[in-house]
Amino acid sequence: MSNQLALFGGKPVRSQPFPAWPIFGKAEEQRLLRTLRNGKWGRLHGPEVAEFEERFAAMHGCKHGIAVVNGTVSLRIALMAAGLPANAEVIIPPYTFFSTASAVIEANMVPVFADIHLNTFNLDPKAVEASITPRTRAIIPVHFAGQPADMTAIMAIAKKHKLLVIEDAAHAHGASYRNKPTGSLAHVASFSFQSSKNLTSGEGGIITTNDDKLAAACRSIHNCGRIPTGIWYEHHVISGNYRLGEFQGAVLNAQLDRLEHQTKTRDRNGQYLAARISQLPGICPQLRPKDCTRHSYHLFMLRINGQQFGAPRAAVIKALQAEGIPCSAGYGWSLHHQPMFRHKAFGPYLPQARKELNYRKVSCPNSDLICREQCVWLEQNLFLGTLADMDDIANAFEKVWLHREALETGFQSKAKR
Numbered sequence: 005m006s007n008q009l010a011l012f013g014g015k016p017v018r019s020q021p022f023p024a025w026p027i028f029g030k031a032e033e034q035r036l037l038r039t040l041r042n043g044k045w046g047r048l049h050g051p052e053v054a055e056f057e058e059r060f061a062a063m064h065g066c067k068h069g070i071a072v073v074n075g076t077v078s079l080r081i082a083l084m085a086a087g088l089p090a091n092a093e094v095i096i097p098p099y100t101f102f103s104t105a106s107a108v109i110e111a112n113m114v115p116v117f118a119d120i121h122l123n124t125f126n127l128d129p130k131a132v133e134a135s136i137t138p139r140t141r142a143i144i145p146v147h148f149a150g151q152p153a154d155m156t157a158i159m160a161i162a163k164k165h166k167l168l169v170i171e172d173a174a175h176a177h178g179a180s181y182r183n184k185p186t187g188s189l190a191h192v193a194s195f196s197f198q199s200s201k202n203l204t205s206g207e208g209g210i211i212t213t214n215d216d217k218l219a220a221a222c223r224s225i226h227n228c229g230r231i232p233t234g235i236w237y238e239h240h241v242i243s244g245n246y247r248l249g250e251f252q253g254a255v256l257n258a259q260l261d262r263l264e265h266q267t268k269t270r271d272r273n274g275q276y277l278a279a280r281i282s283q284l285p286g287i288c289p290q291l292r293p294k295d296c297t298r299h300s301y302h303l304f305m306l307r308i309n310g311q312q313f314g315a316p317r318a319a320v321i322k323a324l325q326a327e328g329i330p331c332s333a334g335y336g337w338s339l340h341h342q343p344m345f346r347h348k349a350f351g352p353y354l355p356q357a358r359k360e361l362n363y364r365k366v367s368c369p370n371s372d373l374i375c376r377e378q379c380v381w382l383e384q385n386l387f388l389g390t391l392a393d394m395d396d397i398a399n400a401f402e403k404v405w406l407h408r409e410a411l412e413t414g415f416q417s418k419a420k421r
């Protein structure tokens with residue numbers, strides 16, 4: 005540990021790679037070949053997607069699962085299925101992927117940003133309450149990084165104001181809140197199976213719910229507006245073809261068998277790493293309330309206070325990377341600062357409401373602070389190995405901290421050049 009930083013020519017803490025992602029084997033091969041050979045490649049004829057929907061929904065505490073082509077249309081379909089009117093306001097966090105907002109706009113509704121809590125990185129219920137207007141119709145809490153949002157408070161607000169709640173569980177496969185699975189914590193939920201996600205088929209998504217009416221509406225919208233009692237050429241509502249294909253269903257069925265074990269491993273490793281590195285000055289891993297009974301660690305997130313730590317985030321990230329620890333700063337700005345919002349480039353959507361909207365005035369200081377100078381992300385595949393892997397990560401953080409003065413000086417002189 006006393007050797008100098010790898011950034012300045014020392015020996016790195018780690019030279020082995022972390023577990024690769026995705027993980028696959030014979031089970032995926034067998035299901036894919038079976039699908040290839042049976043010629044039933046589409047959702048309407050094959051068994052794979054139907055089987056997956058049932059198993060995934062059951063694992064996530066739900067009666068219904070509707071598999072779709074990605075975790076963006078799943079959000080939009082859920083909004084449309086609820087029958088919310090055009091221009092309805094939908095409260096979302098500013099610290100999330102683009103889709104949480106784009107799905108709202110593509111449903112012809114208005115995203116309203118409520119700030120996150122500085123330590124949990126999830127929607128702050130006080131900010132939600134403060135954002136409610138007579139036009140508010142829904143809230144989309146994101147279980148960011150795989151840690152469930154404060155659902156007790158959010159559902160209480162929703163009940164009081166008669167709002168729909170859609171969980172954006174794109175990061176939260178297999179997570180739980182008060183021992184209840186994510187996906188079953190609100191009226192309806194959306195998951196993503198895009199390639200970085202903890203359960204993946206390259207692309208894909210699913211809607212889960214225990215509400216029979218919402219489920220029927222989602223199923224119809226995902227299938228060109230058809231209804232179970234109708235004939236093939238009979239379309240009841242505006243919608244499209246958002247059905248997931250059988251090859252993806254085949255991969256997902258095989259991947260699903262691995263999810264429980266992988267989630268347990270990530271949760272154990274994430275908690276272990278958080279306990280170790282939180283000992284260092286200025287390092288605050290995502291605060292885990294006791295209501296979070298399982299974190300899926302799609303991301304391991306932390307805040308670094310550069311002054312307390314003794315070196316700025318950018319320098320720490322460079323130093324950790326050189327020590328063999330893949331990490332990044334995550335989002336460079338809050339979602340409402342994206343050019344799409346600054347210029348209200350909403351295409352044909354919100355033609356009237358857009359005149360009054362001014363996203364330059366939105367104030368979400370917690371999200372801005374972590375984007376600008378504090379947040380660090382480590383990705384889920386790093387957490388699929390052993391506690392010894394976690395020790396490498398923690399040792400790298402400790403090494404960087406021990407050499408913080410050299411790091412700051414070296415980084416500043418490099419930056420000047």
Ligand SMILES: Cc1ncc(COP(=O)(O)O)c(C=O)c1O
Nearest residue numbers: 074075076101103174196197198
């Ligand atoms: C929080 C969140 N919501 C929604 C999505 C959209 O999922 P997809 O990429 O499957 O459309 C993502 C994807 O990265 C996400 O991170």
